[in-house]
Amino acid sequence: MNKLHLSEEEIQQYALGRADLSTKEHIRSCAFCEARAADYRLIFSELDQLPKPAFDFNVASLVLAQLPQPETSLDRRERWIYLLVFAALASIGIPVYLFRIYFFKMFTDILPEAMYLVILVTLFLLVFQGVEMFRKYQKQINTLNYK
Numbered sequence: 001m002n003k004l005h006l007s008e009e010e011i012q013q014y015a016l017g018r019a020d021l022s023t024k025e026h027i028r029s030c031a032f033c034e035a036r037a038a039d040y041r042l043i044f045s046e047l048d049q050l051p052k053p054a055f056d057f058n059v060a061s062l063v064l065a066q067l068p069q070p071e072t073s074l075d076r077r078e079r080w081i082y083l084l085v086f087a088a089l090a091s092i093g094i095p096v097y098l099f100r101i102y103f104f105k106m107f108t109d110i111l112p113e114a115m116y117l118v119i120l121v122t123l124f125l126l127v128f129q130g131v132e133m134f135r136k137y138q139k140q141i142n143t144l145n146y147k
Contacts, residue, residue: 015040
């Protein structure tokens with residue numbers, strides 16, 4: 001009989017069914033370790049039968065009530081951003097509207113193969129940018145989820 005007994009962690013691993021071969025062999029030959037493993041199996045089975053703890057109040061509502069409420073008014077920076085976006089759209093849209101006849105003529109004189117090439121390259125770039133944006137988003141989400 002072996003005079004050195006297993007550690008508590010090794011006996012717990014055996015009781016949980018995750019022991020290695022040498023631990024299993026030792027427990028078969030050692031009555032003391034087998035008794036301790038039986039005690040752990042009994043403890044683990046009793047712990048599994050305990051009801052899951054539950055709150056008698058809504059934790060989410062208590063936490064949300066303590067969070068600061070967001071301001072609904074626009075600050076100066078957001079106003080400037082909206083103004084710049086409007087100015088950019090106007091600087092593009094007004095000339096397109098005023099010179100729309102010339103734009104349509106410009107596209108009718110282009111060879112169909114060249115137009116298909118422009119459309120194909122544009123679609124490729126949009127798909128590439130979309131995939132890249134999705135990968136960046138997934139990386140940020142994984143960082144938040146600690147993966």
